[in-house]
Amino acid sequence: MSRSSAIEVVNVSKNFGDYTALDHVDFKIFQNEFFTLLGPSGCGKTTLLRMIAGFETPSSGTLLLNGQEIAQMPAHKRRVNTVFQNYALFPHMTLSQNIAFGLKNLGWDKARITARVGQMLEMVHMEQFAQRKPDQLSGGQRQRIALARALAAEPEVLLLDEPLSALDLKLRQAMRDELRALQRDTGITFVFVTHDQEEALDMSDRIAVMGKGRVQQIGSPKEIYEDPTNRFVADFIGDTNFLEGEVILLDGAKATIRTALGAEITTTHQGLTGPGPATMSIRPEKIGVGDQAEGVVLTGTVRARNYMGGFTHYTVQIGEQTLRLSRRNAHSHQDSLEIGAAVQVGFRESDARVLGQ
Amino acid sequence: MSKAFRFWGLVPAWALMILTLIVPILIVAGVSVAERGAYGGFNWAFDLSSYRQILYTVGWTDELEFDPKYVLIIGRTLLFAGGATLISLLLALPVAYYISQQSSRLKTILLYLVTLPFWVSMIVRVYAWLIILGNDGLLERIYRIFGGADISGFLFTPGAMITGMVYSYIPLMILPVYASVEKIDPALIEASHDLYGGRWTALKRVILPLAAPGLTAGSILVFVPCLGTVLEPMLLGGGKQLMMGTLIQTQFGGARNWPFGAAIAMVLLILVVLTLLLNARRAGRQMEATL
Ligand SMILES: Nc1ncnc2c1ncn2[C@@H]1O[C@H](COP(=O)(O)OP(=O)(O)OP(=O)(O)O)[C@@H](O)[C@H]1O
Numbered sequence: 209m210s211r212s213s214a215i216e217v218v219n220v221s222k223n224f225g226d227y228t229a230l231d232h233v234d235f236k237i238f239q240n241e242f243f244t245l246l247g248p249s250g251c252g253k254t255t256l257l258r259m260i261a262g263f264e265t266p267s268s269g270t271l272l273l274n275g276q277e278i279a280q281m282p283a284h285k286r287r288v289n290t291v292f293q294n295y296a297l298f299p300h301m302t303l304s305q306n307i308a309f310g311l312k313n314l315g316w317d318k319a320r321i322t323a324r325v326g327q328m329l330e331m332v333h334m335e336q337f338a339q340r341k342p343d344q345l346s347g348g349q350r351q352r353i354a355l356a357r358a359l360a361a362e363p364e365v366l367l368l369d370e371p372l373s374a375l376d377l378k379l380r381q382a383m384r385d386e387l388r389a390l391q392r393d394t395g396i397t398f399v400f401v402t403h404d405q406e407e408a409l410d411m412s413d414r415i416a417v418m419g420k421g422r423v424q425q426i427g428s429p430k431e432i433y434e435d436p437t438n439r440f441v442a443d444f445i446g447d448t449n450f451l452e453g454e455v456i457l458l459d460g461a462k463a464t465i466r467t468a469l470g471a472e473i474t475t476t477h478q479g480l481t482g483p484g485p486a487t488m489s490i491r492p493e494k495i496g497v498g499d500q501a502e503g504v505v506l507t508g509t510v511r512a513r514n515y516m517g518g519f520t521h522y523t524v525q526i527g528e529q530t531l532r533l534s535r536r537n538a539h540s541h542q543d544s545l546e547i548g549a550a551v552q553v554g555f556r557e558s559d560a561r562v563l564g565q
Numbered sequence: 566m567s568k569a570f571r572f573w574g575l576v577p578a579w580a581l582m583i584l585t586l587i588v589p590i591l592i593v594a595g596v597s598v599a600e601r602g603a604y605g606g607f608n609w610a611f612d613l614s615s616y617r618q619i620l621y622t623v624g625w626t627d628e629l630e631f632d633p634k635y636v637l638i639i640g641r642t643l644l645f646a647g648g649a650t651l652i653s654l655l656l657a658l659p660v661a662y663y664i665s666q667q668s669s670r671l672k673t674i675l676l677y678l679v680t681l682p683f684w685v686s687m688i689v690r691v692y693a694w695l696i697i698l699g700n701d702g703l704l705e706r707i708y709r710i711f712g713g714a715d716i717s718g719f720l721f722t723p724g725a726m727i728t729g730m731v732y733s734y735i736p737l738m739i740l741p742v743y744a745s746v747e748k749i750d751p752a753l754i755e756a757s758h759d760l761y762g763g764r765w766t767a768l769k770r771v772i773l774p775l776a777a778p779g780l781t782a783g784s785i786l787v788f789v790p791c792l793g794t795v796l797e798p799m800l801l802g803g804g805k806q807l808m809m810g811t812l813i814q815t816q817f818g819g820a821r822n823w824p825f826g827a828a829i830a831m832v833l834l835i836l837v838v839l840t841l842l843l844n845a846r847r848a849g850r851q852m853e854a855t856l
């Protein structure tokens with residue numbers, strides 16, 4: 209793919225004292241992309257975002273914005289805008305004045321600013337609130353104004369630091385769709401920070417999974433869910449069963465692993481260089497039970513059951529090993545499996561993944 | 566709480582207010598419209614001549630002549646107090662902002678240091694400036710070390726008085742300004758940079774408006790005592806530049822004209838009340854504007 213990149217993070221490290229918050233981070237964000245930085249708390253997402261905004265400077269490495277080096281450029285000269293986590297709306301200004309703030313600083317003339325502010329208010333459906341102050345708004349409304357303010361000057365890149373985390377569940381879902389639509393309509397590159405994997409999978413074109421100050425994997429939501437390149441990613445994204453085992457044969461992209469399940473499983477691997485200890489990962493929804501057991505079929509005993517509405521989670525013991533699996537409740541009077549019952553479970557070899565340490 | 570308790574509970578507070586504030590003001594007001602006694606003091610007889618004296622002198626043939634002498638003093642008082650307030654404000658803002666950016670431990674220490682001068686008697690502190698500004702004082706010596714010509718005459722100037730006033734009252738500016746600057750969310754300053762604003766924009770359009778309550782409170786806290794200050798004009802101004810405080814003091818002292826001193830004191834009181842009223846009206850308008 210030869211898309212041009214909006215942002216290039218070139219081998220960036222950041223130290224706070226002797227703590228390394230970012231450790232040789234290196235990747236590109238393409239033009240018009242909805243790009244998400246996803247990772248657990250403290251992994252350096254905010255630090256990286258603040259660096260792109262201009263509030264932090266890298267300890268080493270550099271940053272390019274549309275090919276231009278910006279690592280030392282002051283924040284107010286970068287054509288990049290931020291939606292802050294707590295919105296950071298100016299409390300002493302009306303919503304219109306908040307939105308006009310950046311445009312005024314860019315030296316736009318009055319008529320153009322007025323027109324643009326009206327357009328932005330319309331875009332976020334807040335026209336009737338133009339003269340209010342931020343403290344007279346609900347969380348969701350503030351969020352919209354923060355978006356309007358940040359998008360008003362049509363930045364080259366929009367940065368969003370966990371913008372949905374302060375909203376309640378229902379609103380969050382609605383705002384996800386709105387944000388996604390906004391990104392498509394404006395064509396502006398969005399860099400979105402979250403530690404909510406569902407949010408990331410739902411909204412992003414590509415996701416960078418971060419952990420321990422490093423980028424662990426970059427790919428489409430499907431890639432990072434279905435083909436995690438290491439144990440950290442497989443563990444952090446979604447739910448999975450890890451089975452420790454021994455790789456006995458390595459043949460190109462395929463590895464054959466022997467685990468406590470007994471059966472030998474041959475499937476794609478990531479990051480193995482030779483036979484030896486490795487981990488197999490199989491996601492709960494990819495394991496069938498009863499008449500849906502196919503592929504590698506094993507016999508076990510139901511140990512636990514959790515009814516979740518759309519799904520029921522079961523824990524099944526097979527020899528020494530337990531497997532968690534989830535069964536879709538496709539019909540309202542579907543029989544559930546009893547605890548203690550003997551069941552057959554099975555999964556396709558191709559759904560399992562072998563991961564290096 | 567019972568109604569009776571609420572009433573009787575407030576009695577000590579009311580008594581204190583009446584005894585230490587209302588009664589003295591009434592006495593001063595009374596003296597200001599009394600007749601001047603022949604050998605100091607006053608006689609209880611209604612006489613507005615003290616107020617007339619502020620604007621007029623009585624000529625040879627008993628006609629009233631406008632005399633700007635005291636109006637000048639009142640003007641000078643307003644000017645110097647205003648100047649000292651403005652300078653305090655300009656100095657206090659960066660200091661308060663700097664303190665607000667420090668670690669919480671250092672903040673506590675720095676705030677203590679700001680209040681440190683208050684631990685020493687006011688007279689001692691003003692005398693210290695005599696030594697610094699005086700003939701062959703610290704300032705002149707430093708000036709000479711850096712190759713300056715032999716100069717003197719820092720002391721007994723308006724500059725010396727205002728310096729002394731700023732020094733005496735600036736903690737009263739720094740503390741409220743600090744209190745409001747400290748509450749400003751740093752993200753707001755980042756947001757102003759993010760939205761293409763440089764340092765000047767952040768200061769003018771974010772920090773100053775948000776610090777306004779502290780700036781107003783501090784300005785009042787400095788301006789009001791500066792209006793009535795006595796020590797600085799007396800010691801650092803050498804009595805050459807009379808201000809209202811010194812004028813009142815001399816009327817009750819050497820000049821032995823109590824009614825006139827009381828009249829000037831009443832004018833001072835009115836100026837203070839006007840300042841407070843103007844501010845209250847402004848604050849009220851601001852409240853309305855935000856609603
Ligand atoms: N100014 C700073 N001084 C010292 N350490 C810092 C500073 N800023 C961040 N850190 C540290 O760097 C690490 C990464 O912080 P960062 O805020 O980037 O995490 P994050 O991924 O955004 O986490 P969260 O999801 O909790 O917001 C943390 O361990 C944090 O304590």
Ligand SMILES: [Mg+2]
Nearest residue numbers: 253254255369
């Ligand atoms: Mg963060």
